[in-house]
Amino acid sequence: MRIDRSADWANPIPPVRREVLSATPEVDEGRPPLLFVPGFGHGAWLFAEHWLEHAAGRGFPAHAVSLRGHGGSGNAPGAGLRAYAHDVVQAAASLPRQAVLIGHGAGALVVAHALARYAARAAVLVSPVLGGWETLGVALRRNPAGTIPALAGAPLRISRRQLFGRELPEDQARAYASRVRHASRRAQYQLITHRAPEPPVGAPPVLVIGSQHDRIVSPSALTKAARRFGGAPLLFPGMGHDLMLDTRWREPIDAILDWLEKKN
Template sequence: MRARDWAHPVRPVRREVLTATPEVDEGKPPVLFVPGFGHGAWAFAENWLEHAASRGFPAHAMSLRGHGGSGAAPEATLRAYAHDVVQVAAGLPSQAVLVGHGAGGLVVAHALARYPARAGVMVAPVLGGWGTFGTALRRNPIGTLPAIVGGRLRLSRRQLFSRELPVATARGYAGRLGRAGKRAQWQLLMQRDPEPAVGNPPVLVLGSPDDRVVPAAALRRAARRYGGAPLLFPGMGHDLMLDARWREPIDALLDWLEKIPSR
């Protein structure tokens, strides 16, 4: 029983959800992609959404409140973001797989404590804490310092993408980035460990050892939290779903899902 949820419910907001449906229903679980701070559903619609559907998975990508085509929410919190994920997942026709990228991985971790997911996947997860802030400050001081006083956290294209992605394409993607709520950014720094996942679902962590946002050590810590080891893709940037070799991680993710026994 969460008394706060009853006493202070999360304010409703319009939620953007993009969907790609397989041509033939193969009975595979729906996959819900959750973007990180600054990103919207478009980040998965570029490549991963249709690719997952082509492999038989009903695929959905959502925008957190204040992002993409979802309703404005300048005072959004991590609790509100997790609420959005749970509400969208609960509206799908069957038990969903939750896939979170970047800070969306932390949002998914909180959502897993409230929604009995088929499985969870964390893509280059930013799980919060001052260690995350210290890494960001060393690698991108100009883009990180404004976030301390409530400004926008800015990630550069060199942090997000590998050199294989054409510069014009990388600039185009970076130019579409928005911003998270000021309170959510602060909570990312002050984050405590999420509650245990409901039903103990299998959780996969994947990323790149060359990620300039999330170091390899943080990927290993995140995977250990769920009793495993990270699946790594050398030579890729933080935004694996948009980088030049985007097919490799999504195919590995879907291969993993196909091997999970029915629950």
């Protein structure tokens, strides 16, 4: 099968400053590096809060990249999915060994696109927002006040009740929610209208994890995402969309690392 990427030559992605936060093990055991990709509105800080150091403590070099226009990366008002996937591929290619790509929320969709351009060791989709009309339908049902204005070009607004589980203390939820920003209008629009990602290069193993109590991603969407890659989702009841900030944040990251140890 021939894949035409003439747009890459005719309209190259402009360079931008990329923020990458890292935590590395005290002793390099040769394990594959992990590259965490946050979803829209989040930055690398999402994983630096707990998961990076925890993964490093278990022997995995851990890195998180902020997509352009997010976190500490350079501004990019008109960036879309192609530019975001480019950021992930470039960050992964800079690592010394073949990386595992781990995307959260809409960052999972970015990872799915990046997998068609980068031969990852494996991939993990966390609370994946893979877009399409089903995503829009769930958003309209569960968050009409924040979604309807976004259809007219306003930033998509997501409440902290959608992001976090009930166990997270209110003051922490407020503090985390205050750090969430907005993706570009173009990226918001493409989340609904994008073409399905091309098949991954090299057919890497893919794990899908989430919670049936996620107020952004429905249980059926988790199942559909996992079936796309030939598996079933690994679920963590009672947790919110941002699993890595929950009071039980250790459970999903340990499950991911256990899975990687078995695969590698």
